[in-house]
Amino acid sequence: MSAPEDWRRWVVYQVYPRSFADSDGDGVGDLRGIIGRVGYLHRLGVDVVWLSPVYRSPMDDNGYDISDYQDVDPLFGTLADLDELIAELHARGMKLVMDLVVNHTSDEHPWFTESRSSRDNPKRDWYWWRDRPANWESLFSGPAWTLDEQTGQYYLHLFSTRQPDLNWENPEVRQAIYAMMRWWLDRGVDGFRMDVINMISKDTSLPDTTPRPGSRHGPAFQYFICGPRNHEFLQEMYWSVFAGRDAHVLTVGEMPGVTVPEAVLFTDPARHELDMVFQFQHVQLGFGANKFDLRPLHLPDLKAAMADWQQGLAGRGWNSLYFGNHDQPRSVSRFGDDGPHRIASAKTLATVLHLHRGTPYVYEGDELAMANAPFTAITDYRDIETLRFYAEAVERPGADLAALLAAMARMSRDQGRTPVQWDASPGAGFTTGTPWLAVNPDHTTVNAAAQVGVPGSVFEHYRGLIALRHEDPVVTDGDFELLLPDHPAIWAFLRRTARAELLVAANFSADVMDAALPLDADWAAASVVLTSLNGDSPLQLPPDLKLRPWESVVWRRARS
Numbered sequence: 349m350s351a352p353e354d355w356r357r358w359v360v361y362q363v364y365p366r367s368f369a370d371s372d373g374d375g376v377g378d379l380r381g382i383i384g385r386v387g388y389l390h391r392l393g394v395d396v397v398w399l400s401p402v403y404r405s406p407m408d409d410n411g412y413d414i415s416d417y418q419d420v421d422p423l424f425g426t427l428a429d430l431d432e433l434i435a436e437l438h439a440r441g442m443k444l445v446m447d448l449v450v451n452h453t454s455d456e457h458p459w460f461t462e463s464r465s466s467r468d469n470p471k472r473d474w475y476w477w478r479d480r481p482a483n484w485e486s487l488f489s490g491p492a493w494t495l496d497e498q499t500g501q502y503y504l505h506l507f508s509t510r511q512p513d514l515n516w517e518n519p520e521v522r523q524a525i526y527a528m529m530r531w532w533l534d535r536g537v538d539g540f541r542m543d544v545i546n547m548i549s550k551d552t553s554l555p556d557t558t559p560r561p562g563s564r565h566g567p568a569f570q571y572f573i574c575g576p577r578n579h580e581f582l583q584e585m586y587w588s589v590f591a592g593r594d595a596h597v598l599t600v601g602e603m604p605g606v607t608v609p610e611a612v613l614f615t616d617p618a619r620h621e622l623d624m625v626f627q628f629q630h631v632q633l634g635f636g637a638n639k640f641d642l643r644p645l646h647l648p649d650l651k652a653a654m655a656d657w658q659q660g661l662a663g664r665g666w667n668s669l670y671f672g673n674h675d676q677p678r679s680v681s682r683f684g685d686d687g688p689h690r691i692a693s694a695k696t697l698a699t700v701l702h703l704h705r706g707t708p709y710v711y712e713g714d715e716l717a718m719a720n721a722p723f724t725a726i727t728d729y730r731d732i733e734t735l736r737f738y739a740e741a742v743e744r745p746g747a748d749l750a751a752l753l754a755a756m757a758r759m760s761r762d763q764g765r766t767p768v769q770w771d772a773s774p775g776a777g778f779t780t781g782t783p784w785l786a787v788n789p790d791h792t793t794v795n796a797a798a799q800v801g802v803p804g805s806v807f808e809h810y811r812g813l814i815a816l817r818h819e820d821p822v823v824t825d826g827d828f829e830l831l832l833p834d835h836p837a838i839w840a841f842l843r844r845t846a847r848a849e850l851l852v853a854a855n856f857s858a859d860v861m862d863a864a865l866p867l868d869a870d871w872a873a874a875s876v877v878l879t880s881l882n883g884d885s886p887l888q889l890p891p892d893l894k895l896r897p898w899e900s901v902v903w904r905r906a907r908s
């Protein structure tokens with residue numbers, strides 16, 4: 349029997365099914381491929397698997413456009429395969445969290461085909477239909493309202509034209525969603541990662557927004573981010589779906605643009621909304637007007653972004669911790685050094701992330717230090733966001749397409765979606781066929797076969813971090829204090845409970861770095877728990893540190 353707070357010790361691993369493991373040689377990952385790798389996940393030590401969507405879908409947005417919430421797409425397998433995956437995970441004490449995409453459906457979902465069939469269809473009001481569109485911009489470029497010729501009205505789609513937004517104001521919509529969620533829980537799933545769940549409550553007056561210069565459309569976040577009924581809907585969901593279940597159901601809400609004060613409300617256990625949210629502050633650093641408008645990323649800004657959330661949610665809410673996922677480029681390429689220091693920097697990133705307070709998310713392949721692929725041409729990409737952004741730029745007179753392609757190689761979502769590198773064979777052990785997205789050529793050296801069970805590997809470092817969280821309460825419970833916030837290259841912090849403290853110090857640069865930590869001299873006698881340079885002692889012990897390139901060290905001492 350687990351204690352009610354046990355879930356706070358869990359580590360989550362994200363599987364993006366399309367790219368994880370292909371069992372049938374069609375070039376696309378599938379459920380049987382995942383089943384074949386459950387032993388690997390167990391060995392890594394993760395507690396929970398979050399599965400990106402495997403539901404029936406026309407795949408306009410790789411499954412984030414769902415046409416049947418209660419079936420598996422044949423591309424990925426069958427419901428029986430999913431049941432087997434759940435059983436295999438449960439047999440090893442692991443859990444499965446499904447993606448829940450209920451801000452929108454696919455345009456092929458029967459709810460939408462009915463809704464669009466006539467103005468007086470009973471499901472007309474399940475989506476947003478208007479005679480006159482607001483001038484909102486879609487998050488995948490272009491307008492967010494599209495005319496449906498047949499009935500002469502416009503419908504809202506914050507994402508692609510094939511992802512119409514559900515109207516959560518309609519209670520029948522909400523009840524249908526809750527019933528579907530209960531069905532999955534009854535089937536054995538252990539929770540949900542909720543896609544853009546802070547977009548479900550809109551400003552119902554749907555007002556126009558300020559257009560971008562030179563455009564009729566503009567971003568309209570203020571009209572759909574954390575809208576007026578967001579908390580009410582999530583509380584209603586809690587009482588309709590989660591309340592009274594025996595085991596803890598894990599819930600995490602993806603929330604672009606959420607602020608710390610809002611997140612405190614979403615994650616305060618007393619309010620019964622969500623366990624945690626994915627905030628975006630730290631992954632929105634390093635660019636300007638859009639993600640392909642790159643700017644230098646300064647370490648003090650990254651540290652501050654993470655520390656704000658540590659302080660802001662301390663005591664009441666709960667953080668989720670991530671550097672990468674299927675919407676982000678590879679974390680070692682973005683925040684680390686994917687050249688000569690790839691291994692040390694991947695370990696250092698993991699160390700810093702996992703030793704913050706909150707639930708760490710391992711994105712598939714990060715535990716192997718997978719890096720961005722050398723993509724150069726637009727034909728290298730499959731992602732709808734990247735392709736649509738590029739298509740718009742092509743239409744814009746004077747757009748610098750070469751610069752855009754260079755930025756895409758650093759920031760495109762497809763960089764996080766290249767197939768997982770299992771071994772050095774031509775398909776990287778991912779597929780025997782032609783992969784749907786190119787395998788990174790570095791798989792000949794960067795792969796699981798070369799790392800699992802190999803001391804000093806990135807995989808074994810992740811294992812160590814996960815085990816540390818399971819064993820040492822200071823990792824889960826300790827307070828967080830950022831040290832040297834303005835240091836341009838050292839990321840250092842303390843974690844502290846009444847019984848123990850951890851000191852984490854990391855060099856985020858390719859140079860030897862000095863740092864005088866504001867700590868007592870006794871730290872020099874503390875024991876080293878983990879290092880990124882395979883047990884080497886640092887050149888100088890705390891409090892006066894000297895760290896080698898991308899070196900990170902974790903010390904622990906008991907408190908008397």
Ligand code: NOJ
Pocket residue numbers: 409412413449507543544602674675
């Ligand atoms: C967020 C998901 O993570 C992303 O992959 C998707 O494109 C959008 N939501 C729309 O569902």
